[in-house]
Amino acid sequence: MLKPLKPSKPNNLFIWIAVGVLILAGIITLIISFSNANAEEDAIIAAQTNAAETVAAQQLTLQAASPTMTPTLETPTPSLTPTLFVTNTLPVLVSPTTSTGGTGGGSGAVGCDNSVFVSDVTIPDKTAMTPGQTFTKTWRLQNNGTCPxxxxxxxxxxxxxxxxxxxxxxxxxxxxxxxxxxxxxxVAPSTAGTALGYWRLSNASGIQFGTSFYVEIVVGASGATATTGVATATTGAPASTATFTPEPTATTETPDD
Structure with missing residues (x-):
């Protein structure tokens, strides 16, 4: 019977040497790969750095060549829109001035009823009269109010x-x-002397208004001759009148001393 052959030791040694060579070659390859990767990364970083430095240099060159521009901020002007306020104004009615008597002349009040003295038409001031003589005194007045x-x-x-x-x-x-x-x-008084009486207009309600106007006569002794100057004293009792006279000239009636 034949005995099996034993493997020779030199063959195993070659195998281990080959494995070791392969492992070493792999390690060397890895080292070379890492070295190349680091070199490429360094190259990329260097390229980026160079590009950044180039851009910065160009900006400095442009700033040096261009004048310095200072930005100006414009303050916006507010737009004012006018607002119209409408106020309802009610008309103010001013009551006519009421005189207490004693002076003639015009009233400057504004209102419905008002009057101003214009002139004496008959019986001028200090007209001479006999006691008990009848006469008609006429005045001219202007309606300076707003109501007829x-x-x-x-x-x-x-x-x-x-x-x-x-x-x-x-x-x-x-x-x-x-x-x-x-x-x-x-009617002239029965006693001698100066007689002075004040009169005034009244409206439909009996309220007096406007200027006051007067009649002034001088009564002489019984049997004396009455003189009237411009106007003549009349006997009897003629009807009272109120007639329209255009464009009067207003004056102030004040008794003579």
Whole structure:
């Protein structure tokens, strides 16, 4: 019977040597690969650094060549939109001024009823009269109010000597801005001396308004001759009148001393 052959030792040695060579070759290959990778990374970093330095140099060159520009901030101007406020203004009615009597002349008040003295039409101031003589005193007045004087308005006594005069209605209407003549029938006092009486217009409600106007006569002794100057004293009792007279000139009536 044959005995098996034993493997020779030199063959095993060659195998291990070959394995060792392969392992060493792999390690060397890995080392070379890592070295190449590091070299490539260093090259990339170097290239990026060079590019950044180039860009920075170009920017410095451009800044040196260009003038320095200082930015200016414009402050926006607010737009103002005008707002219109509408106020409802109610008209103010001013009541006519009420005089306490004693002076003639115009009233500057503004209102529905108002009047201003214009002139004496008959019986000038200090006209001579005999005791008990009847006469008609006529004044010219202007309507400087805003309401017409109707025939419901009248001439009414205010103060002083009434000389038997009574409230006398107007016979015609006087429109605002127009003038009218108003009259009252009077009787001279029975005693000698100066008689002075003040009168005033009243509206339909009996309220006096506007300027006051007066009549002034001088009563002489019984049997004396009456002189009237421009106007003549009349006997009897003619009807009271109020007539329209265009474009009057307003004056102030003040008794002479």
């Amino acid at each position: 004087w109707t025939t419901s308005y009248s001439v009414t006594f205010l103060s002083g000597s009434q000389m038997n005069g009574a409230a006398t209605p107007l016979t015609v209407a006087v429109q605002p801005g127009q003038s009218g003549d108003v009259s009252v029938n009077l």
